[in-house]
Amino acid sequence: MTKKSSGFGNDADEFSPDSQNQGCPYSNNELDTGWVSRVQDKLATWFEGAQRTLPWRQDRDPYRILVSEMMLVQTTVTAVVPYFERFLARFPDVEALATADEPDVLKLWEGLGYYRRARQLHAAAQMIVSKHGGVMPMDPKQIRELPGVGRYIAGAILSQAFDLPEPILEANSQRVLARLIGWRGEQGSSETLRRLWGCAERLVPSRGAGNFNQALMELGALICTPRSPSCLICPVSEECRARREGLQDVIPTLTRRPEPLAASESSIVVRRAGRCLIVKRGPGGLWEGFWEFPTIHLEGANPGKRPTRDDTDSRWCPGDDRAPGRDRA
Numbered sequence: 001m002t003k004k005s006s007g008f009g010n011d012a013d014e015f016s017p018d019s020q021n022q023g024c025p026y027s028n029n030e031l032d033t034g035w036v037s038r039v040q041d042k043l044a045t046w047f048e049g050a051q052r053t054l055p056w057r058q059d060r061d062p063y064r065i066l067v068s069e070m071m072l073v074q075t076t077v078t079a080v081v082p083y084f085e086r087f088l089a090r091f092p093d094v095e096a097l098a099t100a101d102e103p104d105v106l107k108l109w110e111g112l113g114y115y116r117r118a119r120q121l122h123a124a125a126q127m128i129v130s131k132h133g134g135v136m137p138m139d140p141k142q143i144r145e146l147p148g149v150g151r152y153i154a155g156a157i158l159s160q161a162f163d164l165p166e167p168i169l170e171a172n173s174q175r176v177l178a179r180l181i182g183w184r185g186e187q188g189s190s191e192t193l194r195r196l197w198g199c200a201e202r203l204v205p206s207r208g209a210g211n212f213n214q215a216l217m218e219l220g221a222l223i224c225t226p227r228s229p230s231c232l233i234c235p236v237s238e239e240c241r242a243r244r245e246g247l248q249d250v251i252p253t254l255t256r257r258p259e260p261l262a263a264s265e266s267s268i269v270v271r272r273a274g275r276c277l278i279v280k281r282g283p284g285g286l287w288e289g290f291w292e293f294p295t296i297h298l299e300g301a302n303p304g305k306r307p308t309r310d311d312t313d314s315r316w317c318p319g320d321d322r323a324p325g326r327d328r329a
C-alpha cells in the first residue's frame, strides 16, 4: 500500500487510489475528480425522488430561505414547519418583517428557542430594506454582513436562491462528509471544520448547487443519521470510506460535552390586588428581554447575568415605575 504524507483526509494512506477500493475519495492526496462526479450524480438522482415536500422548497425566494435557515439552527425540520408557516402568514415578505415590532416577532418565535436568532432575523430584514432596497444581495460579502448570517446560511441562500456554487456545512452535511471521506478528527474542531469545508467546496457543482447542498443535508436527515445510519439503502454507499472500513458508527468523532454548571437563584412571587409582578430579564444574558418573576443570583454560574442580593438597583421593588406589572390572565 502506498504511503502518503498529509492527505486531504486523515490517514489517506490507508485508502490509497491504487487499492482495490473502487470508490476511493482520494487521488494524489486530493479528492478524486471521478469520485466527486459520482457523488454529485448519485446524490442528485436520489434527491429528485426522495426529497421531502417542505414549505421553503416551494420556490427560490431568498427571504423564505433566510427565515427557514434561521429557524432551523439547532432545531428539527418537523418542529420548524408550523412555526415557519405561521411566521410567513404574518410576515409574508422582508418589508413586513422589517417594519414589525420586536415583541410581535418574538411572540411568533415563542417555543422555538434561541431567541437571539429571532432578533437577528428581524435586524437582518431591517438591513435588507434600509441598505439593499428590500432585495437580498447576491454578493457573499454583503450577505454575510446581515446579522446572524454566517458562512453556512450565506451558502444556503446563495446556492438555493441564486444557484451559485457556494458550499454549505451544517450538522447533517458535516456528518455525511466526515463519513464519506472517513475523517476521524474531533467534531467541531477547527481542523475538522477546515477539512470538511474544503470537501464541501470541492463537491459543490457549478450548476445545481442548491439541490446538491439540500441533497447532502437531506441524506444526513433521512439516511446517514447520527446513530445507526442506513448504509444498505444509501445512494452513495459505494463511495463511502466509513462504510468500507466499518466506521460509520464511530464517525464523526464526538466532542465531550462540557460539564453542566451549577447555579443557585431565588425567585419571589408578588401578588397585589389581583395583579402579579413580573420583570423583564436584563441585557446580555440568557433569554434577554423576556418576562419572569423577580429573581436574583445567589451563587455559582450566572448565565442570565442576574443581579445579586447586593445589587443596589431597586428596579424590582413593586412600587418602582420601572418594574412593570401585568394582569395575570
Ligand code: SF4
Residues within 6 Å of the ligand: 176, 179, 180, 223, 224, 225, 229, 230, 231, 232, 234, 235, 236, 237, 238, 240, 241, 242, 243, 248
Ligand atoms: S454509506 Fe452509510 S455512513 Fe456512508 S454516507 Fe451512506 S449512510 Fe452514511
